[in-house]
Amino acid sequence: MAITYRTHMSIIGDILSTTRDEIPDESGASVTYLIRKANVSYARLSKILETLVSQGLLEQTNSERACKYRISERGREFLQAYRGFREFADSFGLRI
Numbered sequence: 001m002a003i004t005y006r007t008h009m010s011i012i013g014d015i016l017s018t019t020r021d022e023i024p025d026e027s028g029a030s031v032t033y034l035i036r037k038a039n040v041s042y043a044r045l046s047k048i049l050e051t052l053v054s055q056g057l058l059e060q061t062n063s064e065r066a067c068k069y070r071i072s073e074r075g076r077e078f079l080q081a082y083r084g085f086r087e088f089a090d091s092f093g094l095r096i
Helices: 008-021 031-038 042-054 073-091
Strands: 058-062 067-071
Touching: 008 031, 008 042, 008 058, 008 067, 008 073, 031 042, 031 067, 042 058, 042 067, 067 073
Parallel strands: none
Antiparallel strands: 058 067
């Protein structure tokens, strides 16, 4: 059985998909929820979240209990373009 490693882009795609489709409540997804769903370490997720927020792909909301994350409109556009490009690359046998 071959081990398949996910690329950085596929992890970003998983995070954006989770914050778009699977958030447990309207305020967004918590870091713990994203760690479980995206299957990445806290340290790696923290860096990625920081980048996605700074690029405007995710919106961060802070409450007294925790930070929550939701996909932004720009993040939706990015995710749609990413999925289209991934399908295009797959049709050529390329992995992104």
